[in-house]
Amino acid sequence: MGYIYILGTIIFTVYGQLMLKWRISKYGSLPEGLMDKFLFLFKLLLDPLIFSGFVSAFVASIFWMAAMTKFNISFAYPFMSLSYVLVFMFSVYLFKEPVTAYKVIGLAFVVVGIIISSRSMT
Template sequence: MGYLYIFGTILFTVYGQLILKWRIEKYGSLPPLVKDKILFLLQLLVDPLILSGFLSAFVASIFWMGAMTKFDISYAYPFMSLSFVLVFILSVFLFQEPVTLYKVIGLSFIVVGIMITSQSV
């Protein structure tokens, strides 16, 4: 059951990041003037899908609290790095972001690090 809490944390974290990226892209770039920046950000804050991204962060935190009842943080936290991997993979398909050799190497290090830290000695 503890791994379900970690999975829920990752799932809701990834959803939040992707939905924020998707919706913010629809609104365009941050304007240069301070007054316009404030209005722009307020406009973002009333978008229902952006609000769902914030809600997903809250739900991810609840799952994380559950995970903390089951695992040491030094064991559970490295699994959160899987969110980097999932966001990268999904951003390639959803937003056509570029895949570079350096990104693939970096993500490979993350996966290897998770494998190493999840081993009990």
């Protein structure tokens, strides 16, 4: 069951990040003036899908607390790096973000690190 908690943490984290990026990009850039920034950010918070991203982050935290009851943090935390990989893959597919050799190599290192750390901690 512990791995389900880690998976839930990753899924809700990735959803929250992607939802925030998708919806915030619909509103444009942050204004220059201090009051304009405040009003802009408040307007963002009123967007139901942006709010769902914040709720998703909260749910991810609940899953993470459950995972912490099952694993040492030094074992579980490297799995959170999978969220980097998933956000990258979805950002390429959903937002048409560029794929570069440096990004792919970096993500490969992340995956190798997850494999190594998960084997050495069990």
